[in-house]
Amino acid sequence: MHDTTDKQANGIQANSMDAFESEGRVSAPDRPERVEGLAETGACGSTSAPRTANSPPFRLNPNGIEANLVDIAAKRIFAARVFWSAGVIERIDELGGEHPDWPYLMPGLVDAHVHIESSLLPPTEFARLAVRHGTVATVSDPHEIANVLGVEGVRWMLGNAAKTPFQILFGAPSCVPATGFETAGAVLGVAEIETLLATPGVGYLSEVMNFPGVLAGDADLLGKIAAAKRRGLPVDGHAPGLSGAAAAAYAAAGISSDHECSTLAEAEDKLRAGMMILIREGSAARNFAVR
Numbered sequence: 603m604h605d606t607t608d609k610q611a612n613g614i615q616a617n618s619m620d621a622f623e624s625e626g627r628v629s630a631p632d633r634p635e636r637v638e639g640l641a642e643t644g645a646c647g648s649t650s651a652p653r654t655a656n657s658p659p660f661r662l663n664p665n666g667i668e669a670n671l672v673d674i675a676a677k678r679i680f681a682a683r684v685f686w687s688a689g690v691i692e693r694i695d696e697l698g699g700e701h702p703d704w705p706y707l708m709p710g711l712v713d714a715h716v717h718i719e720s721s722l723l724p725p726t727e728f729a730r731l732a733v734r735h736g737t738v739a740t741v742s743d744p745h746e747i748a749n750v751l752g753v754e755g756v757r758w759m760l761g762n763a764a765k766t767p768f769q770i771l772f773g774a775p776s777c778v779p780a781t782g783f784e785t786a787g788a789v790l791g792v793a794e795i796e797t798l799l800a801t802p803g804v805g806y807l808s809e810v811m812n813f814p815g816v817l818a819g820d821a822d823l824l825g826k827i828a829a830a831k832r833r834g835l836p837v838d839g840h841a842p843g844l845s846g847a848a849a850a851a852y853a854a855a856g857i858s859s860d861h862e863c864s865t866l867a868e869a870e871d872k873l874r875a876g877m878m879i880l881i882r883e884g885s886a887a888r889n890f891a892v893r
């Protein structure tokens with residue numbers, strides 16, 4: 603909830619204003635610009651299905667939204683008035699128990715690792731569908747399009763993503779092509795990575811899948827990691843099955859996260875090496891069960 607952005611908050615506000623005005627209860631003197639996408643799907647983070655003409659409106663009072671707040675941390679739902687200013691939530695007043703006629707408000711989800719191109723949709727369409735399921739932001743590696751179109755493809759993703767209020771943080775793809783045996787459409791070397799890391803909207807070096815290369819001291823790979831480190835940017839990891847001293851050496855190369863752990867022992871080894879662990883549990887991978 604605290605990382606609500608201007609655009610997301612404006613999305614809530616714009617939509618709430620619409621709902622309120624349609625009932626003739628309030629005029630909006632400083633009405634924010636309408637935000638495409640979020641306005642269509644209802645306020646971001648609403649637990650309900652996309653809003654329809656019959657959905658209950660958010661109650662505006664006048665700077666706060668009144669709704670049933672889904673408190674994820676405390677695992678409870680209560681009626682609340684949420685106040686914001688300049689796109690940031692300032693205060694939440696608890697109003698009592700859950701109100702059966704009020705809509706629901708909950709923080710948006712952030713997908714910590716996704717390749718948007720794998721959905722076969724451009725970022726704007728991905729965003730339109732993801733927000734309906736409560737996801738308002740992603741950390742995205744555009745290495746699929748980079749394998750086809752290189753830097754130009756990543757730039758296209760950035761340009762398209764800029765057209766939606768959905769927040770997408772892109773990385774510079776570290777392993778294009780994924781292996782030397784591929785006949786990819788492009789090769790991203792250190793120079794291309796430097797270019798991408800200097801591009802607004804690119805915030806990290808994305809998954810370093812060539813972990814044997816890291817452990818073998820591959821100069822090209824270490825050059826890409828060094829380029830991110832020089833800018834103070836994080837380096838995302840991908841090292842399935844790595845444990846013990848090998849996991850420690852991989853982390854020591856400057857890689858700070860991993861999303862490939864499939865056993866508890868592997869995750870604990872990487873945690874001991876100082877890495878952050880992302881646990882995947884969904885249709886693509888089921889890593890949450892402790893083994």
Ligand SMILES: [Zn+2]
Nearest residue numbers: 809840861862
């Ligand atoms: Zn991966």
